[in-house]
Amino acid sequence: MGEIREFRPVLRVMAVSSRHDEAFDWTIEKAVQHWGPLEIASPPFDFSETGYYQKTMGEGLKKQLLAFTDLIPQDEVVESKLDSNQWEEEFKSLRFWDEPRPINLDPGYITEAKLVLATTKDRDHRIYLRKGIFAEVTLFYQDLRWQSSRWTYPDYERDDFHVFFDQCRDWLRDRYAEMASEQDD
DSSP states (O other), X not given: OOOOOOOOOBEEEEEEEESOHHHHHHHHHXXXXXXXXXXXXXXOEEOOSXXXXXXXXXSSOEEEEEEESSOBOGGGHHHHHHHHHHHHHHHHTTSOOXXXXXXXXXXXXXXXXXXXXXXXXXXXXXXXXXXXXXXXXXXXXXXXXXXXXXXXXXXXXXXXXXXXXXXXXXXXXXXHHHHHHHHHO
């Protein structure tokens, strides 16, 4: 029988997608208010790997990846998704937009071994957590690089995304080393 134990906290991340420049700054401000300081932010990338969102979000989408300083327990990803869903509705209500969904927020977390994203959609590869939220391992780290699965979204297979996730993983590993050093003192 395996031993039940506490696991190390993880690095909270979020992807922000929109065609509206103000959505990125607004989201960062909102997330920092609720989740603490921003540690790492990618530049906004062109989000053109799929046309899936064009009908509801318009054309010319960008995606920005964010990582937050305060580490969290893995199961807090549920609250992250509930927060982000509320923020999507709040942003939508700020003014009239030309599209029904002016912003898309996808929270998750990074461990040394994987990127996990939270979602409200059930699929064969997703595990139900609670409160209507599922989780999926979107990428896993093996052979010194990020690897995808058959369900990985095409943009998450991009090299520039992997550079961001490498930065996050390196930062997390450094943080774990600091935490271990603090325990030894």
